[in-house]
Amino acid sequence: MGFPVLLPYQLHMQTAPYRSKKKYQRYRHRGVRPGRTPGTFILSFMDHNGRRRQKTFHGTESEAAKVRRHLLAKIDKIKYGLEPAPEKVPVHITLSQLWEEFYAAKQVLVASGTMAPKSLERYRHSLYALYGYNALLVDTKLEELTTDDLEKFKVSRVSSGYSPVGVNTNIRNLRTLLGFAVKKGYLQHNPFKDAKFIPVRKKDVRFLNDHEVTALNLALEGLDMNDEFQKDAKDLVLFYLFSGARASEALWPTFNFSCIQTDSILFPETKGSRSRNIPLMDSLRAVLDRRRQINNGPFPFTIYMVYNRVKYVLRTAGIDDASTHTLRKTAGAWYYMATRDIFATSRFLGHSSVNVTEQHYAGLIESLQVRYAQKFEDSLQSFLTAN
Numbered sequence: 001m002g003f004p005v006l007l008p009y010q011l012h013m014q015t016a017p018y019r020s021k022k023k024y025q026r027y028r029h030r031g032v033r034p035g036r037t038p039g040t041f042i043l044s045f046m047d048h049n050g051r052r053r054q055k056t057f058h059g060t061e062s063e064a065a066k067v068r069r070h071l072l073a074k075i076d077k078i079k080y081g082l083e084p085a086p087e088k089v090p091v092h093i094t095l096s097q098l099w100e101e102f103y104a105a106k107q108v109l110v111a112s113g114t115m116a117p118k119s120l121e122r123y124r125h126s127l128y129a130l131y132g133y134n135a136l137l138v139d140t141k142l143e144e145l146t147t148d149d150l151e152k153f154k155v156s157r158v159s160s161g162y163s164p165v166g167v168n169t170n171i172r173n174l175r176t177l178l179g180f181a182v183k184k185g186y187l188q189h190n191p192f193k194d195a196k197f198i199p200v201r202k203k204d205v206r207f208l209n210d211h212e213v214t215a216l217n218l219a220l221e222g223l224d225m226n227d228e229f230q231k232d233a234k235d236l237v238l239f240y241l242f243s244g245a246r247a248s249e250a251l252w253p254t255f256n257f258s259c260i261q262t263d264s265i266l267f268p269e270t271k272g273s274r275s276r277n278i279p280l281m282d283s284l285r286a287v288l289d290r291r292r293q294i295n296n297g298p299f300p301f302t303i304y305m306v307y308n309r310v311k312y313v314l315r316t317a318g319i320d321d322a323s324t325h326t327l328r329k330t331a332g333a334w335y336y337m338a339t340r341d342i343f344a345t346s347r348f349l350g351h352s353s354v355n356v357t358e359q360h361y362a363g364l365i366e367s368l369q370v371r372y373a374q375k376f377e378d379s380l381q382s383f384l385t386a387n
Contacts, residue, residue: 029065043068048078048085084188093186095145096138099127102180126173129157142178142187150174150195164198171195204363206326207333212319216241219317233309235287236299240310240324242283244331244349246271247307247324252300260288267350276350332357333364340368 027033031044035056041064043055055071057064077083106123109115131138133156137149150171157167175192182190208216220237223230239250249255249267259266265284268275291298299306310324328349336345336357342365346357358365 028061029068031068032061032064034061043071045071045075048075093142093181094139095127095142098142098177098181098186099124101184102177105180122169123173123177126170127177129153129170130174133157142181145178145191147191147194150192154195154198158198164200168197168200171197205329205360206322207330208319208322208326212317212322213330213334215317215319216313219313222316223313229309229312232301233313235291236301236306236309236324237313237327238283239287239299240327241331242281242287243278244328244335246328247303250299251303251306252296252298255299257288257292257297270350274350274352276347278348329360333361336361336364337368 033042033044034040035042039058041057041059041061043057043064045053045055045068047053057067059067074083078085102123103120106115106120110117110120130153133153134149137145154167154171157170158164171192175190175195178187178190178192181187216237220234223234225231225234239245240247243250243265245267249270254269255267259268261280263280264277265280266275266277270276288298294300301309306324310327314320314322314326332345332349335348336342339345342357342361343354345361346354349357351357
């Protein structure tokens with residue numbers, strides 16, 4: 001009689017050393033186990049940051065379980081914002097020290113191109129305006145700042161003649177600065193968060209009306225095309241008027257002939273570091289064709305050079321209270337009047353949202369609505385009378 005043949009796993013089971021299964025002890029209360037010394041218990045739990053924590057409790061097991069339940073209830077309140085987190089708050093951080101850290105952090109964003117240098121300077125201007133109101137705030141501890149400090153600052157700025165829009169910008173920037181302190185854990189609550197903005201009456205942006213556009217056209221036709229300055233001035237005015245570009249968007253080196261496509265124009269760097277495309281209209285094509293032979297074209301100018309040339313044409317037309325940006329706003333207004341499409345107008349101008357466009361042209365939109373209502377009434381009344 002032969003020996004039975006063992007399969008590999010059966011052979012392994014016979015030859016492997018005996019291993020006893022580890023028995024896990026069940027405790028009476030979840031998260032509570034006896035400590036190394038009598039009368040102590042270890043409480044295990046997850047804190048509000050999701051980290052495993054343990055605490056040693058001296059007492060009975062039922063008391064330990066009760067304490068753990070209180071801990072878990074407190075953690076839930078912190079998670080849902082009903083109680084502040086127990087992180088330590090530095091007591092010696094001042095407003096000036098906060099600015100140094102804020103400035104260093106934002107400088108990284110400027111270096112990476114995420115933030116414009118001008119934006120960082122606006123924060124500095126707002127903080128220095130606050131210092132100008134009360135120099136003692138420079139060395140004030142963050143936890144000593146109150147909403148009253150910002151409210152009194154608002155009163156001071158308005159009484160000094162600063163515009164509500166400018167004061168609101170200061171408020172917004174200071175709220176962001178103190179919000180940075182909250183994110184860094186220096187404060188539990190932003191003392192400037194509840195500050196109210198000053199109500200501002202919104203009005204239409206300045207754009208050229210029918211009579212002014214007619215005057216501008218006469219001024220353009222009267223320019224001397226043999227004069228380089230006047231020739232450049234005409235091309236600039238027409239380009240800004242038909243493209244709706246901001247002054248800097250159309251200048252070399254950001255904007256060059258590589259941005260001109262067969263049927264469209266690309267502005268690679270606009271406000272907010274966004275790009276936008278517009279159709280290449282015949283009026284724009286004519287301007288660009290005239291400037292094909294210009295080195296670093298089509299517009300190798302500085303902002304100051306553009307300002308001088310555009311203002312020359314506007315003064316010639318008898319329009320004194322306008323600028324290069326007025327041409328952009330005029331393009332938007334006339335685009336909307338031609339299309340009656342606020343979404344298309346917003347896209348043409350490259351606004352961040354259609355709400356921005358509506359705010360700019362609120363009066364124009366309202367006046368056109370009155371005209372539409374009149375047309376509607378005339379049309380319906382005519383139909384009812386005929387029948």
